[in-house]
Amino acid sequence: MSLQRLWSRGAIYLVLTAFAAFYLMPFYVMLITSLKPYADVNITRMWELPRGIYLDGFLEAWRLVSPNFKNSVIITVPAALISAFIGSINGYIFAKWRFRGADTLFILFLVGMFLPYQGILIPLVLTLQALKLYGTVIGLILVHCIFGIPITALLFRSYYAGVPNELVDAAKIDGCGFFGIYRWILLPISMPAFAVVLLWQFTTIWNDYLIGLVVLSTPRLAPINVAVQNIAGSWSVEWNVQMAAALIAALPTVLVYLLLGRLFMRGLLAGALKG
């Protein structure tokens, strides 16, 4: 290894480490702030390590947001499961039953992926009110499932498109119908796709703020991110409590990411290399 090469390798590591430090910094600040007692949270000593581990901030934050945390679980898990299931069926139809106009319809579905919700918020509220679902957990789950239709259909369609049509044809010859093909051919190999879609929907729904804020109009039932913002909007702001609440809100999605991040990346590389 030449000296010059060594030097440039060193520079690369230096730059990457600087970036990594930047991406970690906010988490570091949140963590040390939330572990301080309120008396030690002040603007001049912000970067100092806590004098010990004080859990007051976390205990208070948990007291404030625990009902919302549970509610977020109650909302997110069913909504992710249902929308993954719907997405699987829709993806299957779009991939393997391409009736006339199916592709155009699919494109029309995809528009929903990009929608700024402000453009449909008012009718959404009015419609849910008319359906008597406004302000209910069921209503919010329904909304998340509907707005999840485009993305889940896209993911599953791409996945099922990779299944050779010969397989499907063979199954047809063997007498499998619409449901049979899905049940015996596609469902057994859908696990990776389900994992990805569930992850995606879980993260999206857990992190949602706007829809939860508008649809679940009862603070007690509000999703976790609304509760965190609610604490942040209070008058006498206890920063250690706020940071602790934010960390609690971030924990599930970060954990899921850390546990399954390898899957993401391996999938990413595999996806890019497929020929």
Next chain:
Amino acid sequence: MQSKRVVNRRQFMKYLGFGATSAALMAACAAPAAPGATGGAQAPAQEAPAQGASGENQLEIFSWWTSGGEVEALNALYAIYSEKYPDVEIINAALAGGAGQGGNMKALLETRMQGGQPPDSFQVHLGRELIDSHVIPGRMEPLDFLYEEEGLYDVFPQDLIEIASYDGHPWSVPVNIHRSNVLWYRTDKLEAVGAEPPTTWDEFFEVAEMLKAAGIPALAVAENEPNFSGHVFETVLVAVMDPETYRGLFNGSTSWESEQVTQALEILNRAYDYANPDYLSTSWGDINDRYVADDGPAMMIMGDWTHGVLKSKGFTTYHWAPSPGTQGKFIVLSDSFGLPKNAPHRENAINWLRVCGSREGQDAFNPPKGSIPARTDADLSVYDEYQLEAMEDFKTNILVPSIQHGAAAKQSFVLDYAIALNVLATTRDVAAAQAQLIQAAEDAGFGA
């Protein structure tokens, strides 16, 4: 793994179909992960109670009280209610986040009222905020019967009942009175420069110069988002106008184009020169922390809830006076509770209003809140020095309604008004701010 092909656009699209629109990137060759692994925590098998389900004996109260003395005060009311009606489960729906005072709470309240799913009762500023927002659209029940039964006509001051009334009926029960025009000054800071608390704006600027020489900001301002300056400005307006002219701003008899409005804007604009230099980065929620800091500003013009907040912070080196130029005037605002039509638990809600209007309720609520009771027959022994003074002033001063806190004008005007003053604080352009105020008054249809 080396591919033998150049990646082409199609492949990219194929992969992007997976990747681009999701963070989840999939591994066909990876071992399948159980879907159950995503949730991690198992959801506790509990049903979230359906909102306002019949048969449940509940009482849902909406408010934006989520911190310090406010919570203590609200809990005191809840405690009395629970003692009297032990079978009722109280649902405290308090929401503070969002833009402006009660921002998200008002937004959610509005969608619920609009959809005919009101809470049992909700905190609302007495006066135009309630009247324009919910009475005129026909969403509230008149409370004549309750005022009669509880004898409230005899214990609330006539001026207050007038603010609460529309079309000849009272629409809500005031639980407290707050005064908006209070100058909170730090005794240590004023002593340091040998100054007395200013009684006029001219004196204010003299004191401000002395403080400036000592490197102390004179006035606490928090204008990171609209509202704070709106509050200060109403006290300046009342200082430069007589009460009748001020009231005329909301019925068209006083024009927002008037010279006096310009004068008031100029005073406020000049005051910013003596504010904490980071006032554009400070939000209303942070201002009290800023005020009590060692290097904090010497004075703050704010409502008397500040008293409760400062007390809860254990801060003692401060005192109070009417804000400059407003001696003998009392800018009044009041938190109140009303009875929405179709309240899911109407009987419980009416009982809540009884507690709110009762002497016991008001004497429990107001000491921690820093406000004074709306009733004139309070038990004086539970109030502190500031509150006793305020009660005295409330009896003897001229009462005028607060703009920023919903007593004088409807909510959409308050929003526009606060925004105009935020623009003043930011651009320091008096003419532009006044033009916006004129526009806002026109929109609100004052005098129309």
Next chain:
Amino acid sequence: MAHKSIPATGERGVAASPITQKRRRSWLRSDMFIAVLVLTPSIIAVALFIYGFIGWTFYMSTVKWNSQVPDFTFVGLANWERLFSDRRFHIDLRNLVYYAAGFMTQCIVFGFIIAALLDQKIKGEAIYRTIIIFPFAVSGIVTGVAWRWLMQPSTGINLLFAKIGLENFQPTWNSHPQYGMWAVSIAAAWQFTGYVMALYLAGLRGIPNELREAAAIDGAGTFATYRHVIIPLLMPVTFTAIVLTGMNSIRVFDLVSAMSGSGPAFATDTLAFYMFQSTFGAYRYSLGAAIGSFMIFLSAFLIVPYLMSMRGEVER
């Protein structure tokens, strides 16, 4: 996606499935019919909740419902005129430009640089990757709460600056009345850059070594190779990144809510925030509907090209 072979269960399943003896052509049609039938609820949901609501919102922007009392008197484009002459709207558009420029540039430039560096057979690549992507797992509210604190002028980042001797460089970040939106875009890019980086990294991994070697044989240096070979090859990724970051710029709401709301003189106001406040704060439903419709209209400039490019893929 690569599939090895027919999964064993599938074969067994097919064999085990009941065999109907009639091999008429009609089954095709009837199965197709079932497929359409099963898809129908989704079609209805999308038609109503997406297209129906877009139309409904636009209709609401043409009526007079600007108070608590619903009023469906047709007023033509009065709400739109009011919106377009509104100072706050003009500031929001300015903010959108600032934010989009800052956010897109940071995501794409840094995302690409980090990906290119990680592509150099780095030790500990997985750790770097994990750290850089993981802000993407948190919500805009959490991001906002953290950065609001970091961007307090009297503390946070400025405190670090002061410690390294930059006492005179103390920006006001997101409370700057003119450029506050740039600061917000830093927080947003912190959240999103890792994701763009992941896209680029996958793209880079897909570029065969032969190409790089060929460029090297031609005497191209590292930079020339990137400029003439790699960056052009990665155009589809860049295009995708532009669409995604652009959409995010139009919609941003939770981050600004948590950071500073509309900020001083609307320095950090966004269309989404304005819409929310007009509708639910000032009860100007029709004005809110006009803002919402305008946002949909803006999005079309990104959605349509993107879908056009997808179209070819879809109809393979």
